[in-house]
Amino acid sequence: MIRSFNQHILRKTRLLDGLWDFVTDPGNVGTTEEWHKNFPSDSRKLVVPSCWNNELGLFEYIGAAWYRTYFDTTQETNIRLIFEGILHHADVYVDGLHLGYHFGGYTQFMTLLPHLAQGRHELIIRVDSTLDWQTLPTDVADWYSYGGIIRSVELQELPDVYIDTLKIDYELTGDQADIRLHVQVNSLSDKDSEIAVNASTEGLDFPASTVQLAAGQSETLTLLGSLANIRKWDVGAPELYTFTVQAGEDDLIDRTGFRTVKVDNGQILLNGKKLYLQGVNRHEEHPEWGFAFPPKLMLKDLAILQDLGCNIVRGSHYPQSQFWVDLLDEHGMLLWSEIPMWGCFMSTETLASPLFAERGVQMLDEMITRDYHHPSIIFWGAHNEIDTRTTEALELTKKFVGKIRSMDESRLVTYATMHPVEDIVLSYFDVIGINKYYGWYEGNVNGFRDMLQNYYRNAEAQGADGKPLIMSEFGAAGIFGDAGWEPRLFSEDYQADVVQQALQIFREDPRIVGTLIWHFADIRVDVRSDRPYFRDRARSFNNKGLLNEYRKPKLAYRLVKEIYRSER
Ligand code: ADA
Known part of the structure; x- marks a missing residue:
């Protein structure tokens, strides 16, 4: 579970959490080229998300480890993988190809696989929990040095034109909120497209817009709207507003609360x-x-x-x-x-x-x-x-x-x-x-x-x-x-x-x-x-x-x- 509410109704998403193949690599001998073809036979199963140090025999283990799972696509599609938290270094491989490296155990990162062929795909992640004098945290911190895929992994199927980001800004004057929605849409298509963008929140429909997107490009559009008589978010008064944005066949839902600090x-x-x-x-x-x-x-x-x-x-x-x-x-x-x-x-x-x-x-x-x-x-x-x-x-x-x-x-x-x-x-x-x-x-x-x-x-x-x-x-x-x-x-x-x-x-x-x-x-x-x-x-x-x-x-x-x- 990543959020406490659904962020998509139209976009297909699923969690890849569950039992993954897992093997430690204390000598750093693993290479994906090899392990893609023949994952070590002494691998075991580990639940994702979890910390490997909570499993028997791994309490003190700091170092590299490899995780493997599979996912299926029923047609050629664009896939985005979202990694919520991996301690601390992560190398992501799909079908044997290195897709990226991320450092930092407590923040999210993503990889995009445009036009992935239909079929079964192998996802391998090399995780390394080694810290040193230039990492955050460094190798000296007053908490346990856990390693592993500690938060969920989500798979999203994206249409050729999709909403990449949504940023909600607002200014409050009394109990009126003047809102700016910044919506970034990306194209993975080889053709130019024109996409209708709609957005709403409780009591407000933002004026509908269309965006012209050149093949493979991205655009950010800003939608403006005002809400009167808002209920302010406060301590013990959790007034939240849910924003829904739809762009073509894609959607994104997020929430905020109006307050000043x-x-x-x-x-x-x-x-x-x-x-x-x-x-x-x-x-x-x-x-x-x-x-x-x-x-x-x-x-x-x-x-x-x-x-x-x-x-x-x-x-x-x-x-x-x-x-x-x-x-x-x-x-x-x-x-x-x-x-x-x-x-x-x-x-x-x-x-x-x-x-x-x-x-x-x-x-x-x-x-x-x-x-x-x-x-x-x-x-x-x-x-x-x-x-x-x-x-x-x-x-x-x-x-x-x-x-x-x-x-x-x-x-x-x-x-x-x-x-x-x-x-x-x-x-x-x-x-x-x-x-x-x-x-x-x-x-x-x-x-x-x-x-x-x-x-x-x-x-x-x-x-x-x-x-x-x-x-x-x-x-x-x-x-x-x-x-x-x-x-x-x-x-x-x-x-x-x-x-x-x-x-x-x-x-x-x-x-x-x-x-x-x-x-x-x-x-x-x-x-x-x-x-x-x-x-x-x-x-x-x-x-x-x-x-x-x-x-x-x-x-x-x-x-x-x-x-x-x-x-x-
Ligand atoms: C520090 C530090 C805490 C903890 C605490 C302690 O203030 O920020 O993480 O280590 O000391 O218990 O000594």
Whole structure:
């Protein structure tokens, strides 16, 4: 399942999810030419989507693996294959031909097969989960290094003239929306064509148009329309509008919600009203599914967030499934979405690497293109905990923030700093996020007070005072079930104390506009024997979840629920 609703009625689509042939290739000996003819006989079956590390014997496997499946076409047709998420490097081969390479595990990519002959076709994907100092994430990150085809694969049959993209832009004046639909149509035909284009949404038919398409070319047309008396999307008021576009024999359906997001006088305004954000960070991870997180559990996670009294969740630390973002839209829950740029131990060589920057910019592009219409997303996050005291971080920030703003001016740009007092990139962002762990990695919870005063001084010196501030990460580890009379490190009591006291400090500070507790649920971390990192993580989990990894609540959950549900 990719979306929570159907995006096509006319266009034929089907999922290629199911049992695929699978074989690891630790020595990198595989070549498609060979394996196209004779796939290794020791291959096994693996479910797509899934992470291979959740299967027996593959827990620690990082490296290359090959996947194979088949699909049939009943006539010559144009095929588009959509890959929702493959960790991390993917080479796609159809009938033995290399069709493309994609890097980046959490964003969608596609391949097009025009005029594919009728018959049975072999799809082979070489997946490589190897990370290094120039990948996003790098090979050091505080989550498990899963590999595999982690999200669905969809096959679409396209007519010779098809809708490639739809972008919905709007401006709100009071409760009137002035809408611009940008529809790109592509031709795979060897003849010129004339195509009728119709579009509508609830209460509005856009004026019909025709588009002249030269053979093999593409055109973008813009349709204009206005809607009066719109219902605005808001926290807890998930008003969505579905747009249907039809071009010749093809169609595309998408949704958006109308709302404004602004910063004014140190506050974040949603539809002109001051927002106080209460939320958690959430990895899309579960010990049994890894990052191939099933829709049923997403719905339950969302119910838990609502129970906790959250109005926002941070998609730490990568673009999450479209299904999840659809659910957030449908339930009026806000989202901070970011790319997997986890910089706690990142070297300045990585920050200065042109390949690293290029990959980051491409991921931003893919994230924003895919998720542009979701009203739940209010922040694009550029990076997390890189060394923002350095000129390398400054240069990278300029590139990333420039890229985000060039694609989307309707949302706020943020990031999470772990150097709030010496940070030199504050002025580039609309909203600042601070990650700090007083009471866990340093000192006691009162350390937050001094840190905040020093941060405000730095912000003033950087000309960035008055920017809305979010405490984007704080917390402590508590092992589920470890409770007692004394708040010992790693006990549920200790964790609950830290989180409760920290929330009290933040809620009393008028300059803080929100809190995102680290973390929603315990997550697996990478503590392989050859690695020096994260060896303080009991059970090989990051235990700072308010819930354990199976979503059972700890003491901290119950206290946070009380606090989040009370008046500030
Ligand atoms: C950082 C980081 C998180 C997690 C956390 C922790 O703030 O952004 O991903 O690693 O620290 O638990 O230490």
